[in-house]
Amino acid sequence: LIHIGEKQPAGNTKGELELKEVLIHQFQGGQLAQRIRATRGRVRVDEKERKYVFDLFDVEVQNRELEKSDPDTGVLGGMGRWYTFSAGELSTEVPYGRTEKTARRLKDNELTFNELWQNWQARGQVATVDMNGTVAELKYAGKPPTYPAPDTVLQVLRSGKRVGKVRTTATPDSGQLLSVLVTEGELKPGDEVRDVGKQVHLHGQFAFSCACLGFMMVGIPLGIQTSRRETTVGIAVSILLVMVFYSFLLLGHALVDKPEWHPEWIVWFPAFLFQGVGAMMLWRANRT
Structure with missing residues (x-):
């Protein structure tokens, strides 16, 4: 998932863009694994290799120790710690989607009653929020838990009042925490999250x-x-x-x-x- 604050053509260089306030999230198994933040940079498209090539400057990279389930007990392990380091320059590559038509996310009026009921039951709770307040992890109950679909906007409630919004990015494996992007508000552990x-x-x-x-x-x-x-x-x-x-x-x-x-x-x-x-x-x- 890529967020760009500003973009403009890179001078006379065809096919390149100058970027400001770049934020790149990379997920693994439904969990946020790496976050790259840069104050400025450039991007170009490698059509032969089908990827975006980012040249970033004034970079901060955060890597996360992912939680893994024990093969014997099935209990999640790992502390989910973040490790941060800075770099003056960094080049990274992000492959872009295939040309095949992807499945369209169904609208609410296109869902069956069972699908609506399952989504209504999918109520999560904020477990952790990162120090920047941009990424949170949600805990869902149930065996197996019911997770919302990717790219779904959810409301965050505290004492019955809305305090923010989050957006899902991927569906994790059963029993794991769901990483979401905070799009509005300041979240706290214990806040309720649901699709109103x-x-x-x-x-x-x-x-x-x-x-x-x-x-x-x-x-x-x-x-x-x-x-x-x-x-x-x-x-x-x-x-x-x-x-x-x-x-x-x-x-x-x-x-x-x-x-x-x-x-x-x-x-x-x-x-x-x-x-x-x-x-x-x-x-x-x-x-x-």
Whole structure:
């Protein structure tokens, strides 16, 4: 994973870029193994070897002692220590992706119920945060634990309020900690990490199913009270009900970044509202 602060063409040299604030993360088995930080540098593409060649200056390199599981007990070992050294110049090569089409990450509305349920259950906890606050490790419970998919944005909660965001980069082996990039906020060990977006979408699917009952309960008394000549009134009421329902669905998805407002319950409001109003209208129609 490569992050570049600024880039611009390298003078008259074709195919090269001058870079500032370069940060390169290299992963191994789903764990962050090395981090290279440079204040400036250059990059060129070696099309024959299919790789990027970085020439970096004022470099700080951090290597990590990876955790390994014991072959007999399966318990993770190693302290995960970081070893840092500085260098005036450093050249490194990063291969770029193959030309074959990679699998597209599915959107929330393309996932099955079981997949949504598994992602909703995948709730992690911040185990460690590096000294720079840019990389954290998450611990997931379960046997085997359920990890979020790579390149997924997760919300970080502390006492029910969002304090930051992280992004996954790879899926580790079962039982290992998940290394993520901190994209927003200051994390602390013990913070809860979950995918609020998938939680809201899952609740929205249930609310959509229950809304049919609410539509029916409102539609029956309206059909009794209005005559055939008042079809325009029925059409207008139907459109209004649908607009109210979908507006609350959109509101719930828009409030994903505010989990303290419980957007997963907001999507239920129109279903309960229609059922309550429909029950009252049926009661009044029965009295008349």
